[in-house]
Amino acid sequence: MKYICSVCGYVYDEEAEKIPFASLPDDWVCPMCRAPKNLFVPEESEAREPADEPQEAEEYHDSRKLSPGVLAAIFSNLARGAEKQYRAKEAEAFTAIAAYFTRHSDSGDSSSPEAIRALLSDDLSRGYPDLRKKAAAAGDRGAARVLVWGEKVTRMASSLLERYEKEGEAFLAGTSVWLCTVCGFIYIGDNPPGICPVCKVPSWKFTRIE
Amino acid sequence: MKRIAVRNLRLCTKDCLCLYVCPYGATDTEDSIIDASKCTGCGICADACPSGAISMVPEDYPPQQVKTDEVKNAIEKLAYSRTLAEAKARRAASESGKDGLRRLMKAIEGSSRLVAEDLMREGRYMLPQSSNALDLTSALLDDPPSKDFPEESAREILSRIRCNDRKESGGSYRCSVCFTEFTADEGETPICPMCHASGKDLETI
Structure with a gap:
């Protein structure tokens, strides 16, 4: 039997490893991305794709009602776009608008690790499957691509919060937190991984959180 | 499609062959940025650069794929949730007196923004020119x-x-x-x- 890491795709092959997956200790983590044991899924169940069902036509809601937080992400992304095209002045202007919306973004009532994890869990159980279904129905490969990394990165972030809730400060004492600046994957360790387990960029694309 | 040359300063090693080969003096600038008003898009500088630091980019970028209303809604819903998580993590990081939690929250703030940017890039805001x-x-x-x-x-x-x-x-x-x-x-x-x-x-x- 094989078990697949739902974050990075690492395959744990019981036959090759000689240890049944179930016998691995609870604190065993993925050797590639350090995802916990509970994020591994048996190989068979992975291939299960939701069947395409006819979609009810849905109207687009008013885009003028985008939240300040979403507007901040739109403008910081446009700043990146301008920078890629070597348009420094335009990048600076987009960054100024992004900073304005970041200042005005609303964090709601609670900012506890539990509240953040609840949001991420909801994205994983509803938001991402919904987008997957809609992207498949529309034959939209770009939208399908965006889910692949986002979902894995979100799964990892959620599991790190869960671990922090259990272990507290001891979990992060004396070690570093690394962020992949391309896909947003978070890694805990003394050194960054050789390549990003999610988007496969080299280690120098990781930044250490100070 | 008209193209113009741009120089990536992260790759440039100042061998300055572009300066030597450009027939129009477009690479002869004080600030290392190729003068777009002089560049005719011939590509001689890009071919000459030993560091591969010059690329030819289109003056007009192609339009982005059209999105259905269903996809737009699903993307924006997720982006809303991710940026809310970002704002919560930013607040938690600034308020936390614990070093580990502060760093984890900073990472989640940065990660959430990157994911939201990627979503909105796909949600029709990819190009500054759009x-x-x-x-x-x-x-x-x-x-x-x-x-x-x-x-x-x-x-x-x-x-x-x-x-x-x-x-x-x-x-x-x-x-x-x-x-x-x-x-x-x-x-x-x-x-x-x-x-x-x-x-x-x-x-x-």
């Missing part, structure tokens, strides 16, 4: 959400970036702010040359 990006900027300038909105930056964007997926018909405009009359060419975003007003502040004449 009508979506420029219309959004223009709408914010017309009706700023609050007094401290950086209007100068929005004007700067609208005056410097030409839309790639909508053909402005061009023509004569009168600015309703300062009453200047001016003309804009086809494909150019009309901006008042005197006071930089745009959008609904301009009437066609």
